[in-house]
Structure formats: structure tokens, C-alpha cells
Amino acid sequence: MSENNNINNNNEQLALDDGRRVKVLSPGMMVFKRFIRNKLAIVGIIILAFMFAFSFLGGLISPYRQDQVFYKTDSANKEFASAVVNTEYRFLTEDGSPLSTLVRANFSRLVKDAGDGDISFDADGAAWTVQRLGEGFYSIGTTKDLATVTLLGKVCDVKALDGVELSDAVKDAALQTAKAGGGSFEIDGQTYMLTKGKAKTYNLGTVGEVAIASLLSYDAHDSADTGVISTYAFRRAAELALRSGETSFEADGIKYTLEAEEDSALIFRDGEENPLASVSRIIVNPVTSGVFLSVDYKAAVSEAIADKQTAFDYVNADGVTERHTIRMRGNNYIIYTEQQTYLIDMYAAPSWAHPLGTDDHGMDVLTRLMYGGRISLLVGFVVMLLENLIGIIIGGISGYFGGWVDTLLMRFVDLFNSIPYYPIMIIAGAIMDALEVPPYTRIFLLMAIMGIMGWTGVARVVRGQILSLREQDFMVATEATGIRVSRRIFRHLVPNVMPLLIVQATMGLGNIILTEATLSFLGLGIKYPLASWGSIINAASNIYVMTNFWYIWIPAGLLIVLTVLGFNFVGDGLRDAFDPKMKR
């Protein structure tokens, strides 16, 4: 070229057939000129340029991280509370001590069939009497032993138990009753009872109420009042007032008023606006633990159930009106409500925020495609370089030295070729899974394994090429002119093998990317949270995703197809450009 310029500057007249008129092009330039003339190769280059920009620049531009999970709020009609009409009696003892299980069991068994009548039973060595004070309200009484009355012939004696003082009137009455064969008597408003004991003895005891049983449940509107409404006196007075239809009662010297409805009631402190407690046969419990249901809410539920409504509105603490629906399930009422929930934004449809939607982890598909492209292309290049490095060294040694070295190395290549590829990859994947290899380490291991498994093709090509080049006259000439071995290899052999290798490598890149995609698709390659195009397509292995969410897997598939196509176009173009039979 400089030669031409000099000639033009000197304005020297050249003959038409002068060799200096011919422009000198190095082989590299000629290849380049032929290459850029190939339209398909240019299309391939453009595709690849796009892919590289998309993968390596896209990740920088994208506002999201590749493992960023997106959330959305959504309302769902969820179970909120359950309500049940109480059929289990609740017991409250006078002294606050719990009633024995045996007594409660006896009571529950007998009270069903008792109707209006009183019940009595023996339990825990004492006699128990149950008195019906109203609908679903019982007073449970028991005897309390005071003395032993002995009637032996003419000897009559009333022997008081330790620490019990009995008046003479009581003693006389007891003797009289004993002689009459037992029974009860009353003195000073206190009922005494004489029950037959051993032989000719009677036990004298008082009958007194020790507990009440009710089907109603009490809820204090203010939790500070829980103590007040749990006292025996309050409960007894309130229950009595409810049964008798009174609108006020008094307990522990405090006056209360009552607003009763069918199955429920509100109790107010006398003169106060806000209710003290609500009473209902309906018990309301939250479905999920950790949720506190206000008394207002419980009252609202009770009221709705009592009114046999299927839905009611409730103004919650924030002043928002919520619609609650009631459904029967068995003996229970289940209350549903629309609730705002924080959800992972799975399978979101394409939008401006997520041009290709989100995947099953709620991650932006476009961003993952960008980062996945990085890994797919990187794996492709690294594996290609590794394969070529090993292949050139082994193929080069084999081809240059020939003889037994060649035989040995080529049998080694045969051995490698007969290792089944996918079973090895599946085993390697399983081992990496078992060792819980971190995702990034896994990529490097994957590259190494793919490189080690894939070099044989390159080695064969290089060996064949070098074998044929070695016999060419120009290689014999280098020997005849006494050029040293390293120069012969690197100045003469390698440059002549290079074109074929470049074509091979370019074509091979597409294949490596496909293999990596296949492995990742099978779950052996790149693992979550990292992505590769293959692992993104893996979503399509779920038929539901495949049929409904095209935007998750179709773009990844297109990118793979385009990239492989691009590499093949470029490879074809390079092959044609390197082909010496193609004239410039």
C-alpha cells in the first residue's frame, strides 16, 4: 500500500501489465474482505453484537437485580374467624377452685335428660345436688359434713367433727330426724341433711351451693374488667337477672344494668354509656393465632348469627367497613372476610415495569434473561477456549510427533469419546447437588467438566490438519533450510491450522451454548438464584406455565436460537472466507 502511494507521489508512469499496479493484500485482509461481503455472516455478526450488548450491557442498564423478588398486595376472601353455639357448660366455683372432672362429667351426663327436675349424684365421696335456676343455668350444691349422729339402742349421740360448733337446736333436730330415718330439716334458713352412714350412724351435713354452670360466655369490653366479670357473685347475679328477665342486678354492692336480646346481652355498669361486658352463647375464635378479636366484633358476629344473617358489615378499628360473610360448616360458623395480603408477584403479565413479566419466583424475566445471557455466553466462550487449549496441545503433539505418541494419544481420544456424555453430566450434577456446591463455584465446575469432556473433536481436527501439513513441501523446506522446531511449529504450522480452528471454534460455540442450555434445562447446570437461558426455559417443563405464561420461556428460547444461529452464520462466513478456493 505504501508502495502504491510512493508511486503515485512520484507520478511514475506504470505499464498496464506492471505488477506494481496490483494492490497487495495480506491473507488476513483478504479473509476480512471476503467475510464482510457475506451478507449472512454480517447478519450473524449483528445478532451476536446484539446478544453481547443485551447480556453484558443490559445487566448494567436494568434497574433490577437478577435475584430481586417482586411483591404485590392482593385481597383474598380468607377465613377470618369461626363461631360456634356453645353446648359445653362452663363452671364457676364459689371459691375459684376448679371443679373435679368426675363431677363435671356426671353433671354433663345427667343434665341432658333432667328437664326441669333437680338432679343428685354421688361423686368424690360426697352427695351433689343440681338445681335448675333457668334455661341453661344450674346451681351445683354439695353436702358438707358437720357431725356424726349415732343411734344405738337407747344411746343417741351427736358427735361434731373437729372444729365444728353445733347449736343444741341443730343437735336436737338432727336426732329427731335420725330417729325418723333421715332426711333434711331447716333451721335459721340453713338446710341440714342427714344421710345414712355405716350401721346405725347418720352423717349430718349442710347442703350448700358451691358452683354454677352456664352455657353463656362473657367477654369484657375492656380487658381491665376481666376480673370483675369473672367473679362468682357477678356471674350468679347476672345469670339470675338474665333468666328472670330483669334489666338490672347488683353484685358486690355495684349496680349493673342489662340489655338482653334473644341469645345475647350487654351488661353496663349503672349509668355508663359503654358496655362492660357482652354475654352470648356464641363463642367466636380467630382462625389464625396471633389475631385478637375485639369484643365488638364478637358481639357483631353473635348478633349476625342470632339473626341468621349470612353476611354483615363491621367497622374495624381503622374505621374501614369490612364485609364479612358467614358460612356453616358442620356445627361451626366460619366467617370470611376480604383481606389485603402481601404476595410474591408470580407470573405477572408483561407491563412497563416488567416488559416480559415475572417468573415463578417473582423475578423480572427480562433482567434474568440479561444476566442469564452473560452466563450462557461466558460458559460458551470459556468452554470453547478450554476445549481448544486441550485439543490443540494434544492434537498438535499427536500430529507433529506421530508414531507411537500419535497412536497412544488417539486411543486416549477414543477412550474419552466412548464416555457417555449425559450420564457423566447427570452424575456430576448429582455430586454437586449432594455437596451443596455454591452457585458460582458450580458454574466454574460446569465449565471445567464441559471443557474436559469436549476437547476430543478439536484434538482430532488439529491432529489431522497437522499430519497433512507436516507432509507438505513447505514444511520439508523448513527442515531443509535448518529452521528450528519451535519456529517451524509457531510460524508455519500454527498459522496454517488457525483458520480451520477459528471456524471450528465459532461453529462449536453454538453447540456449547446449546449443551449448557440442555444441562441447565435438565437442572444439572446453572442453579437458582443464578440464571442461564436454559434454566429459564426450564419453566416450560410445567405444562401450566408452558400453556399460560408464554412470556417466561419463549424469549429465552428465541435468544438461544438466535445466538446459535448467529454463531453458525459467522462460522459459515469465516469458513467461506478462509476457503482458498473462493476468489476475492
Place this chain on the structure above:
Amino acid sequence: MSSAYENVVEVRNLCKYFPIKAGLFGRVVGHVHAVENVSFSIKRGTTMGLVGESGCGKTTIGKTLLNLTPKTSGEVIFNGDTHLDMLKGKSLRDFRPKIQIIFQDPYSSLSPRLPVGEIIGEAVREHNLVPESEFDAYISRIMKACGLFDYQKDRYPHEFSGGQRQRICIARAIALNPDFIVCDEPVSALDVSIQAQIINLLEDLQKQFNLTYLFISHDLSVVQHISDTVGVMYLGNMVEYADKAEIFANPLHPYTQALFSAIPVPDPTVKMNRIILEGSIPSPANPPSGCKFHTRCRKCQAVCSQKAPRTMDMGNGHTVACHIYDPESGYENA
């Protein structure tokens, strides 16, 4: 310069057998007798022509001479004292420039990825034959001597025609200032007009640089033109050797006679008396017994198939290996 020795190269009883390998482990099952018991010497500044059919071992002699393929037995002595096969590694490489080769195919003998200047100068630089400062001028001079232009230095072999490529090959050999050049059919791949140019170039260079050639060819006209002495080969043996004038005037061996009868004469009125050889050349892996030529020889007798002929000196430096000229052979001359 070791010009004190009259003979640049002396070849004594040179043999080259190629093993025939077969089977899985490459067992040697036989040998191709490519060159058998060949002896000759070439005087400084002369050209020896080597002629023979395809496959008779001409090229093998050329390559074995340069130790490009190791010989089986015999001796090759350069400048009276250098045995090439005794040199190893660096010393062998250092001797290489003295003996060069020009190949038959000018297309495969130039690396397609190096510019011409580099091809010619590579070995010059490798052996430090000229100082770096004079390198460019030296290459230009060599190129000019070989009929190439200075501006072609940066061009690549694919831009040249066959004749130009052969000039490049010659320039590559000449640049190393050799004593001896093996010309392995250097013109057989070229068309006739170019052949003449190359032959003339070789002759000019011989005068200019006092070169010695071993000119291998199957083209008898070319050999007749360029050679000082001529050797005729048949199936690995040199059957006849003499000065050019002597051998063309008086060919003794029946094979030589048959060969020379085939030289075309550019005169349509001349009645050619051609001796047609029957059959084709036998396999060198399994050569015929006795005289190797007996299967095709017109003058074959019983003794020819029984024992190998001795090389007889017929005087005037004319040697021939044929029973006809050996009085002790038992051949009955009619």
C-alpha cells in the same frame, strides 16, 4: 569454503528401504526397496541428471541425500568429510544451508501465510548469514538474481504464478549460499515456455554462484540440456552412469536404450525407431529376482533372472549394470 574437494557429494552404496507395516500393531511385513546400492559422485560446479520412470527412486535419492528421510545404509559424504547422518540437532541445522532442495510442486512448497520476503529471508536470519543491517538489501539482490522484483517482497504466494513461485523457491535456496542443490523435478509442474525460463535461470545461477546440482527429472530433453553427467535409474538401481555426451551418443543398457528412443525429435521427417517396453514397472516391494529389468528386457536370457548384474566400468567414466557387458556373467552374446 571447502572448495578444495573436487567432489561436492559422494554417494557410496546408498540404500533406502521403507518398511511396510500391517496389522493392528504395525508389524513390519516387508520393505519397499526404494533405493538399492546406488553410488555416484558429483564434481563441483557440474550438474548431474538423474532420470528414470515414476517410482524408480529418484526423489528418494534426493531426500535421502539431504537426510530429510534417514537412509538405511551406505554413505553420503559432502565436501569430502561431512557425513550428514552423523550430525545431530544444532550442528545438523547449521550445515543445512550448504545443501538445498527445490521441489517439484511450487504451490505446496511455499507457506501460504507468509509474505515472500519472509519466506526467502527466514532461514537467512535464522542462520545469521548476513548482518541485520544488510538484510533487506541482500534479499533484494537475491530476488533480483532470481528474476523477482523488489516490490513483491510483501506479497503472499497466492498472488504469484507457478513460474514465479518456482523462482521464489529457487531464491529461498540460493539465499542460503549453498554448495549443492537438489533440483527435484523443478520444471515438471510448469508449462514449456516457463520451463525454459527456469532452466536458464538455474544455469545462470550455477555460473554466478558456482553451484552444483543434482537435477532429478523424467524429462530427457531437459536433462540433456542441463546436465554434465547423467545417471539412469530403474527400480531403485542405477543401471547406467556416464557423461552426457557419452551416454546420449552410446547408451549401453537396454533400459537406457528404450528410454532414449522415446525422446521426441522436433522434426517430422525423422523416422523414429522407438523401443516399446511391455508391461509396467514391477512393485519395488517385491522386486524381480536377478536383474530387476529382466521382466521387460528385450535381451533377457536365463542368467538375467538368476543373478544380479555387476556394475561394469566401460571406460571413460561410463558404468553400466548389465550382464551383456559382463564377460563372466554367462550371458551369450549373439
